[in-house]
Amino acid sequence: MTELAPSSSFREAFRRWARRVRARVLLRAALGGAAAGAGVGALAAGALWWAHEQALIPWTSLLTGVGALGGLAWAQRRRWSDLDLALYLDGRLESRELVATAVAGAGEDEVRAVVLQRAAELLHREDPRRARPRVVSRWHAALWLGLAASAGLVLAPPAPRPAAPEVAPGAERVQLGQVEGLDRIEALARLPTSDRAQAKRLAELADRAQRLREQLRQGMEKREALAQLAKLRDDVSAEQLALGDRANRAGTDAAAEALSRHTGTQRAAKALGDGDLIEFDREMQRLANQAEQSARQAAKEALEQAERAAKARGAEALSQELGEQRRLFAEREQQAEALRELAEALRSQGGLRPEQEELLREFGEQGSPETQRQLTESLGDALLELSEAERRQLLENLRRRAAQTEGNAPAPGTRRQLEDLARQLATEPGREALREQLRQLAQPPASEGAEREGALGEAERGGAEAQRQLGMPLPSEGPSTPGAGQPGASPGKGGAAPKAGAQGDPNGGKGQPGGPGGGGEHGAHEGTTERVTGEELRAKASARPLPGLPFQGAGVGRAPARPGETANQVGVEALGSLGAAELGGVEGSELPQEYREQVGRYFQP
């Protein structure tokens, strides 16, 4: 066996050692890369799991292989040189840089030969395991952890789905085939109006209501529908208070002032000042029904003065309204007179029943439309119960009274009515016509303004009803007054309910007695409610909301005050931003009369 020269012996031994070391270094780098790839793959798998893409998770294991290849490439790129490797071996074998010196070839020939020989002996003598680089480290645990995590995510149940985003309040769509109440707003287009501008405004309101109905049929956002309804209601309310606008305010005040000069028309003045044409019409009806001629005359004169005053201040619409009231006053006066004549004729024939006497007396003193209706119905029943002889006797009495009144120069209308009555009682068709006439007498004619006012009120309530149907939040009921009906501000007439009309809860319970509102429901009348004193009342804040109705528009902030402006108007000037029913809400609450007057004086311009 040929002995190798020291240099070749060393080179051979060194190559063998180097191959082992380099292989392990490469393996370690590959494992490190694989661990990094597995870690990244686990993160990617987590992201895919969260994104509900579990089908793609197995593919993330490819990253482990990519990492291993990357590690190998990195290790190959940074491959140790022979000298580096020799330094490593010297470090591990504690050979005092013998191998490195041998590899570097330092020193003279003789010295180098010694070094090579000693290095070769060292490499042959030492156990290669002493210089084996560690392949696996703690950090490589990431490989198994990453793979396990990926596998676990494949088998894991899908990530919880994120909760659906909440729909903004009111953003849900509503679709209604039939909307209650909107027809009452649409009916505004058919109302008699005092001028063309008002007719146009009412037609526009009706048109908007119709469009809204159509939109609701097709479906729209709830909040949009509610907003449109609220706007409609506000505009209807503003129309109700048209007498208080810039054009009519001065005339209204002047007319009210003219009416208030007379004792008998002070309540009418108050109603006119408040812009409440329904109440004003009722008051005029009451005055026309009065038995006392002088009182009626005074009322007519006051009405005439008010008309002139309104015209003088340029309130054309109000002037027209007062002119119509004057015409109606005469007509109502004749009807009331005819009713009284009929009653007198019946009394002279055989006397009236006590209740009829009472109604007649009350009718002459107060002249309320309710009494008029009751009296008319009672007299009509009495007429139909008459026998043939009694009817003839009644006819005779009527003719005699007609003759008697001729000298006293009664109103021409009255005489004609009495003659008509006498003629109609003679025949059966005439009696039928008489019954019809009596029914008409029980329903005296209302002014256009009052009719319009009533219709506007109905429209406003119709809007509220539509809001309720759409699910607008209702005001919470007070604990002590479930189903309480607010008292009517004034007696109702026909379908025109008072603004704060009695809308009782049919389930009853303790409630405040409903007012004498003729047109509205009376509600439950049982129970009592604590009195509200003037000192405790703080504007609308203390007023009770109307049960069953949504909140009215509320004013926010403070309206800037300017000299000469009044606070009992809404929708105009400084109070333009306030809700239309703000002042109405105060007016309709249980305010002591003294307090109202005090407030009225305070805000008097």
Added chain:
Amino acid sequence: MTPPDDPPSFERQLELAAHAAHALRQAVGEVIVGQAEVVDQVLWGLMAGGHVLLEGAPGLGKTLLVRTLAECLELRFSRIQFTPDLMPSDITGTNVLVMDATGRSTGHFELHRGPIFGQIVLADEINRATPKTQSALLEAMAEHAVTIAGTRNVLEEPFFVLATENPIEMEGTYPLPEAQLDRFLLKVVVPSPSEAELTQILARTTGRPVAAPPRVLSHAQVLALRALCRDIAVAEPVLAYAARLVGNTSPEHPGAPELVRRGLRFGAGVRGAQSLVLAAKAVALLEGRAQVAFSDVQRVSLPVLRHRLQRSFEGEAEGLGTDQILSAVLEHVPARPEAILRTVQSG
């Protein structure tokens, strides 16, 4: 020893060197108690062909060590006690007029050699002489020759100077400037003996005089070992490491540790790096190795570099010693590349 007509192989010479080092240590140890590291360092200086500055308190055996070493090596020993009034000619010698037997001048001058003409010269308390006198010694150390009256006189090899310094009594001394300190290969700090060593010293020195130490190496063998020392192989990474170490002692070096930047004004220079490698070679030689290891460089770095560093004002104010700074440098500069070192340490 191998006969001169049959020169031993390099391998054999290395074995002999290791054996001689061992024998020298033993011989010195018969006289000197302890101070093994000091003895080793003095031997490194001797083998590397440099000079050694011994610093230590009086009475630590510095002079005895040098004298004993001279006896062991069969070299001519001379001692110069440096005092402030010592003249250069007292060291180098001078030409004197030759007189005949009658006392009349012969008209001839003869060189009267000073103690510098010894082979192992002990310059005791070198910092007590004036700089002019010190420079006469330092010139001889550098040139291995002295010029007297215009005649250059080569000193006999091996010429080995061991100077001592007393760091305690600084009054009336002339501290050696850094440029001259640089000429010493090593600065050896002689520590105080331990209690056990002191006990042994007392036992040896208070009885009968100790017998002279045996002669271990001849004059020729010392020269052969010095030549052999230069042949020790140094791999490039080791040289680079020595260079990195020296470079990191400079405050201007970008990678210098914070302690160096703060505590030093100047670092070691080229002569320091050369001394580092030479001393490391001596270490390898005395251990019978043919190559220098990183650990050799680390081992000699303190005695080789400590007197070549100039501390800054901040370093002096903070009390930073050069040994402390050098330790920081050794810790800061890795011998192997980082990746290899990590792999070695990870095992």
